[in-house]
Amino acid sequence: xxxxxxxxxxxxxxxxxxxxxxxxxxxxxxxxxxxxxxxxxxxxxxxxxxxxxxxxxxxxxxxxxxxxxxxxxxxxxxxxxxxxxxxxxxxxxxxxxxxxxxxxxxxxxxx
Amino acid sequence: xxxxxxxxxxxxxxxxxxxxxxxxxxxxxxxxxxxxxxxxxxxxxxxxxxxxxxxxxxxxxxxxxxxxxxxxxxxxxxxxxxxxxxxxxxxxxxxxxxxxxxxxxxxxxxxxx
Numbered sequence: 519x520x521x522x523x524x525x526x527x528x529x530x531x532x533x534x535x536x537x538x539x540x541x542x543x544x545x546x547x548x549x550x551x552x553x554x555x556x557x558x559x560x561x562x563x564x565x566x567x568x569x570x571x572x573x574x575x576x577x578x579x580x581x582x583x584x585x586x587x588x589x590x591x592x593x594x595x596x597x598x599x600x601x602x603x604x605x606x607x608x609x610x611x612x613x614x615x616x617x618x619x620x621x622x623x624x625x626x627x628x629x
Numbered sequence: 630x631x632x633x634x635x636x637x638x639x640x641x642x643x644x645x646x647x648x649x650x651x652x653x654x655x656x657x658x659x660x661x662x663x664x665x666x667x668x669x670x671x672x673x674x675x676x677x678x679x680x681x682x683x684x685x686x687x688x689x690x691x692x693x694x695x696x697x698x699x700x701x702x703x704x705x706x707x708x709x710x711x712x713x714x715x716x717x718x719x720x721x722x723x724x725x726x727x728x729x730x731x732x733x734x735x736x737x738x739x740x741x742x
């Protein structure tokens with residue numbers, strides 16, 4: 519059974535600081551997704567990582583995937599308040615058409 | 630752009646009522662999914678469908694059923710709502726590819742009294 523664990527689950531940080539959210543998963547998978555969810559809203563796709571070594575960047579967010587370590591990271595550079603949200607990673611089950619989601623990381627960025 | 634819509638943003642029902650949650654997507658996606666989201670538990674898959682009239686149980690199907698009579702529409706049914714089904718329900722759709730990206734609707738927050 520595929521398990522996906524995010525770390526940390528809660529993160530409070532100051533504007534201007536850097537930090538990393540980790541997503542570990544338990545079995546072989548080649549695709550990983552990062553989603554953002556604002557309070558009371560649905561999930562919005564951020565990044566699609568399709569192969570080992572994939573790196574995607576948008577603004578102050580950068581995501582990477584290491585399929586050998588079964589690890590993805592979401593790095594935040596010089597955080598700003600607008601990035602406050604809950605971030606989910608999701609991993610596909612090989613051969614299936616389902617995704618397994620992590621618990622989510624609630625990120626709060628304080629002025 | 631993919632658009633996934635859900636029939637209600639907020640819903641309040643009483644214990645024992647039959648509840649229908651509707652989801653419609655406009656991108657001709659084969660796959661559709663129903664999740665529930667609870668604090669600290671992430672998203673848990675209730676049911677998904679990979680074709681019209683086809684369905685497969687997810688991780689927590691108990692107390693739920695689904696219907697997919699048309700490709701664009703996927704309904705979640707609570708036959709007899711209970712208070713422990715109070716939750717946020719999210720619908721998603723994707724192409725019929727292994728590990729395809731899923732696109733989410735706005736969610737329905739259901740409260741069962």
